[in-house]
Amino acid sequence: MDDGVSTLVEMIGISKSYGGVRACREVDLTLRAGEVHALLGENGAGKSTLMKVLSGDVTDHTGEIRVGGRPVRFAAPVDAQRVGIAMIHQELDLVPGLSVAENIFLGREPRTRLRTVDRRAMNTITRGLLDRCGVRLDPRRPVGELRTGEQQLVTIAKALSLDAKVLIMDEPTSALSPVEVEQMFTVITELRREGAGIVYISHRMDEIGRIADRATVLRNGAVVEQFDARDLTAEKAAEAMVGRPVQAMFRTRTVEPGEEVLRVTDLVVTPRRERSGRREPDGISLNVRRGEIVGVGGLLGSGRTELLETLFGAGPPGTTRGEILFRGEPHRPRHPRRSLAAGMAFVPEDRRIAGLALDHSVLANTVLSIVDRIATAGVVPRAREAGKVREVVADLRVKLGSVTDPVGTLSGGNQQKVVFGRMLLTEPALLLLDEPTRGVDVGAKAEIYALLGRAAEQGIGVLLASSELAELVGVCDRVIVLSGGRSVRELDTRHAGEADLLAASMGEGGTAMAVETGAGAKERAPSGLRGARRRASAEHATREDGA
Amino acid sequence: MSLSTQDTETKAGRRDVVASLFRFQSLFGLVAVFLVAVIFSPRHDGELLFLNSDNLFNVVRAVSEIGIMAVGMTFVILVGGIDLSVGAVLGLAAVGSAVLMVESDFGVAAAVVIVLVIGVVFGFLQGVASAVFGIQAFIVTLAGMQVARGLARMWSGGQGVPIAYGDGPGQAPVTFSLLGERTFNGLVPIPALIFAVVAVVAIVFLRTSAFSRHVYAIGGNEKAARLSGVPVTRVKVIVFCIAGGLAALAGIVHAGQLNQGSPNDGFGYELDAIAAVVIGGTSLMGGHGTVTGTVAGALLLGVLNNLLGLHGVDPNVQLLVKGLVIVVAAGLQRLRPTT
Amino acid sequence: MARRRAVATVLTMAAALTLSVACGTTSENSGQNQQAGGPSEKCEGPDGEYTIGMSQANRAEPYRERMDDDIRAAAEDVPQFTVEFADAQQDNAKQVSDVENFLTRQIDVLIISPNEATPLTSVVAKAYNRGIPVIVLDRKVDGDAYTTWIGADNVEIGRTAGEYVAKTLLPNGGKVGELRGLAGSTPAKERGDGFRQGIEGSGVEIVASADGDWLRDKGQSQADAMFKANPDIQVVYSHNDPMAEGAYLAAKAAGKEKSMKFIGIDGLPIPSGGLKAVEQGRLSATLIYPTAGKEAVEAAEKILIDCAEVPKEQTLDTQLITADNAATVYNEANS
Known part of the structure; x- marks a missing residue:
């Protein structure tokens, strides 16, 4: 691209192989001062590798990196930081036991004259950094006590403290609430005004539409297309990423709901020990019928995950009040094992932490929940087991080399399918899903939605918790909105759109600013993501905002 | 398998070679040590002392107790735990065998059953403390080690209880002395036979049972296992029961071989058992490993001990060599291809 | 597949072991030639x-x-x-x-x-x-x-110690504290019994007895407690030298090492042994337990x-070591 003075970084002909697999092939990428450059691609397309090269994490690559026109060669991330390149990882690399300030200055603490750590200076500087990010946090608080969203902002503050000219953000909003996303966008806007360049990796097209100036799409390690953000639509992006036209994301047809499979009335949980960061159910009522997909919405910390965990018997020990009727019988959630045996299945939020043993085989992971059911006299029949796995692989179209490969070698979407498949093998009547498409690329997302549709058609009731408004509105028949552990609204997605959902999540009395910016986000969201049957009634009522 | 495409098969094939090299590192190590043992075996009148039938008999016999314990240890380590109490439980069981038969006039069968039950119950209590109350296995079994030693001292009066054989009072039934003998034409020591049976049962069990899938799953990702309906607590408790029971079995064998039950028996054996498991390629993080590896690891340690002993290597140097072997084996784990 | 290969390998190994056992040269199992003394x-x-x-x-x-x-x-x-x-x-x-x-x-x-x-x-x-x-x-x-057993008689050693206390250190009778070896071990029992035989009939009396497990530091802490409970102890009889040295340190801490006497057993001719302790005056006597x-x-x-x-x-005979002969015996043993 052009060699203007404003070019911060040029990556020329970058290639990198892992074993025989080429993760990057001859990739060119430029980053100009003051721009947000979106990097798109399915999982495994080479985005992360490319950024690891840029941040000095991967060093045995070919090709050239120029910073400010001068060729550089990094031996370690420190070298990259020295020339002003900082990466904010998807997995937050913070030490939970250390304070916010200690984390930000880890390894380069300011010293007093006596060579002791100058805590006062550290805390003062940290406070300034946090102010710039628009968060009010005590710099002395241990990071482990913070919510994920707050932690994310701390990592951004850390990057700011490095005086980074180039900031690499890998899915920075995946754990943020809408309000926090706005704060982060404010920071990004300011950074851009100061002349920094930002590489922004995300799967959320609405965000990219809002803040990116340019977008580069990678597929199989190579650049397939570059867009001006202005011309970018979700369809174009998805097509470039997948390499073929993508069918409609969301399902379009609702099956006629059958009998009621779950009814929850005034559910209140009092945990035996209060745990920070958790919001246990505090008055939740809802019902799910067979063939129905019911969404659970609400802001971060509204208690979505906690509700599902409680129903499944995976929550912390405590007393439960209220009534849970499952398949017409009173259900006392005690242990996941009992819930599964009763016909209730659960796909947890983070498959890496709670879903899979990543270095165990696809086979072992897939049959885990039924392995003792199919066993005769305690012995697992190999043939039957393999048959079950083949069934899952075929039904869910899991892409893999061999079922004996570690499940961690699969892409995120295919990993998620394995978790799904494991649960479907238990032949559940009710499927509880927590953020089933987080960290999953567009193609796999569509497949998972289709899968949900098929599950519903087979008469399974689905309860889907998600932070993605588009997903809730696009996939669910109804959405239960939680706030502070209570169910506050129920929306029918035939009549309500994302804006209604957000408004309901904030509460009718929520701050006007929050509602407006939230709706603003919606305003810019590319139209292609929306299902045909949704009518976003509030869409035109909101005023333009943001970039 | 049938699902793989040709392209990935060749790639996977190459990876398989490396992976299997690592999966069987303990076996390769064993073969290597065996060969080294043969090559460097001291000779006497042209005879390779290592291959002397008596000597091989000694090697497998000496390995049996550690081996039996290490099999139990493998289960515990597979779920990501550790059991430091097995050496002390061995001592408790040895004392128990001696006292029950010599002082309380129990028959062999009754004494063996009671001692095994004691071992299992001991494991059960540790399992409950660790799995139900959530105290770290390291701490629980560290405490358990002290408790078992204390019990053994109290039961024995602080002294080794010698086992004399005969029919009279104060004598153990002669059957028990079989543990010190050989069978199959004097070729196989009884303790080695017991070890072999334990190992084969464990290998088959770990390969085929649904229970073992749960064991591996817990070690691989405990949270995921729980959410997938694995009865995590129950499996963990059972695993500690297995370790306790096998340690007790090793204690019975110990008493039978040495004709005595002493409260100091098995001192430090837990570390040898852990070493055998680790050399056998089982990850201390849990989720990966085999009993086959553990058996190989135990044999490897035994052959090494024997070779060093036959050469009359200075006992202090022997410790150094064994330390190095453990570090090298553990270091090889780090080279294992990651996924 | 891979697992099956593993099994095969193990079986092969096992077979190899068995085979080498079977083919291995059988050593003289002729055995039972009781040595009748010739x-x-x-x-x-x-x-x-x-x-x-x-x-x-x-x-x-x-x-x-x-x-x-x-x-x-x-x-x-x-x-x-x-x-x-x-x-x-x-x-x-x-x-x-x-x-x-x-x-x-x-x-x-x-x-x-x-x-x-x-x-x-x-x-x-x-x-x-x-x-x-x-x-x-x-x-x-x-x-x-x-064929033969060579050793010393611990009862005899204890008795010699007792007699030395009764005749030389406390001829007019007095109070003794005993630091015993590991409870349940034979030498501890024998050295204790022998000592009691040695003082029998004299005015010497054992007023306190504690287990020091043969260890110097344990001996020190036990002696410390013993001196507090029985401030009138005049002589400490210890089942080995290290515990006697521990008792000496405890007495020194209480400021009474000059007024008390300490006896140990073993008398090893090494720099940290009982011979040197006697020579340097910390112990009054030790009895050689020959190696x-x-x-x-x-x-x-x-x-x-x-x-x-x-x-x-x-x-083997024991030998009473006092300040008179400690240096000589040490030098002889190391010549």
Whole structure:
């Protein structure tokens, strides 16, 4: 691209192989001062590798990196930081036991004259950094006590403290609430005004539409297309990423709901020990019928995950009040094992932490929940087991080399399918899903939605918790909105759109600013993501905002 | 398998070679040590002392107790735990065998059953403390080690209880002395036979049972296992029961071989058992490993001990060599291809 | 697939082991030649070359380390002898293996200082029945399947100590505190019993007794408590020198080391041993508990080179060490 003075970084002909697999092939990428450059691609397309090269994490690559026109060669991330390149990882690399300030200055603490750590200076500087990010946090608080969203902002503050000219953000909003996303966008806007360049990796097209100036799409390690953000639509992006036209994301047809499979009335949980960061159910009522997909919405910390965990018997020990009727019988959630045996299945939020043993085989992971059911006299029949796995692989179209490969070698979407498949093998009547498409690329997302549709058609009731408004509105028949552990609204997605959902999540009395910016986000969201049957009634009522 | 495409098969094939090299590192190590043992075996009148039938008999016999314990240890380590109490439980069981038969006039069968039950119950209590109350296995079994030693001292009066054989009072039934003998034409020591049976049962069990899938799953990702309906607590408790029971079995064998039950028996054996498991390629993080590896690891340690002993290597140097072997084996784990 | 290969490999290994066992040269299982007391068949006279296997129970104890050293030194004077040492590190099972390794290596004589009696009886008998002369040191084994036992009489040592206290230190009677060895161990019992025999009939009385487990630091803390409860103790009788040194330190901390007397047992001729402690005035007396290392090599010489018989038991005399003879004995032992 052009060699203007404003070019911060040029990556020329970058290639990198892992074993025989080429993760990057001859990739060119430029980053100009003051721009947000979106990097798109399915999982495994080479985005992360490319950024690891840029941040000095991967060093045995070919090709050239120029910073400010001068060729550089990094031996370690420190070298990259020295020339002003900082990466904010998807997995937050913070030490939970250390304070916010200690984390930000880890390894380069300011010293007093006596060579002791100058805590006062550290805390003062940290406070300034946090102010710039628009968060009010005590710099002395241990990071482990913070919510994920707050932690994310701390990592951004850390990057700011490095005086980074180039900031690499890998899915920075995946754990943020809408309000926090706005704060982060404010920071990004300011950074851009100061002349920094930002590489922004995300799967959320609405965000990219809002803040990116340019977008580069990678597929199989190579650049397939570059867009001006202005011309970018979700369809174009998805097509470039997948390499073929993508069918409609969301399902379009609702099956006629059958009998009621779950009814929850005034559910209140009092945990035996209060745990920070958790919001246990505090008055939740809802019902799910067979063939129905019911969404659970609400802001971060509204208690979505906690509700599902409680129903499944995976929550912390405590007393439960209220009534849970499952398949017409009173259900006392005690242990996941009992819930599964009763016909209730659960796909947890983070498959890496709670879903899979990543270095165990696809086979072992897939049959885990039924392995003792199919066993005769305690012995697992190999043939039957393999048959079950083949069934899952075929039904869910899991892409893999061999079922004996570690499940961690699969892409995120295919990993998620394995978790799904494991649960479907238990032949559940009710499927509880927590953020089933987080960290999953567009193609796999569509497949998972289709899968949900098929599950519903087979008469399974689905309860889907998600932070993605588009997903809730696009996939669910109804959405239960939680706030502070209570169910506050129920929306029918035939009549309500994302804006209604957000408004309901904030509460009718929520701050006007929050509602407006939230709706603003919606305003810019590319139209292609929306299902045909949704009518976003509030869409035109909101005023333009943001970039 | 049938699902793989040709392209990935060749790639996977190459990876398989490396992976299997690592999966069987303990076996390769064993073969290597065996060969080294043969090559460097001291000779006497042209005879390779290592291959002397008596000597091989000694090697497998000496390995049996550690081996039996290490099999139990493998289960515990597979779920990501550790059991430091097995050496002390061995001592408790040895004392128990001696006292029950010599002082309380129990028959062999009754004494063996009671001692095994004691071992299992001991494991059960540790399992409950660790799995139900959530105290770290390291701490629980560290405490358990002290408790078992204390019990053994109290039961024995602080002294080794010698086992004399005969029919009279104060004598153990002669059957028990079989543990010190050989069978199959004097070729196989009884303790080695017991070890072999334990190992084969464990290998088959770990390969085929649904229970073992749960064991591996817990070690691989405990949270995921729980959410997938694995009865995590129950499996963990059972695993500690297995370790306790096998340690007790090793204690019975110990008493039978040495004709005595002493409260100091098995001192430090837990570390040898852990070493055998680790050399056998089982990850201390849990989720990966085999009993086959553990058996190989135990044999490897035994052959090494024997070779060093036959050469009359200075006992202090022997410790150094064994330390190095453990570090090298553990270091090889780090080279294992990651996924 | 891979697993099946693993099984195959194990089976092959097992088969190889079994095969090598089966084909392995069978060593002289002819066995049962009880040595009836006549000259050993191992005896080839002064022209032969002999390997001594020395199986030590635990070299971490200074007494046993000195035993090894004495054997090494004595064997150096006999050109026909080479000695191999093994250390069982206080583990009976390890000592059994050590002896078995010696048998495999076809040693000509076994010297063993057993960790405990019963567990080692059968392996010692195995060696003896193969015609290998067995010299047992310090602790005995059960039965009589050994060539000779050399050691000291702990009861006698205790009695000598008692008599010394009754006659020399407290001729007019007085109060004694006792620091005992590890509870349940034979030497602790014998040294205690002997002492009581020695003071019988005199005015000497044991007013306190505590277990010091043979350890210096344990001896110190026990003595400390003992002095607080019985401030009128005049003499401390300790079952070994390190505990006596511990008691001395405890008395020193209480400011009464000058007014009290301390007796130990062992009298090792090493810089940290009881001889030096007596010479330097910390202990009033110690009783030598001989290591029997030199005597063991002499016995081996008789059996193998002279083709002579040795007595079944050989009890070594103890020696009372006081400030008068401590330096002389030390120098003699290390000359």
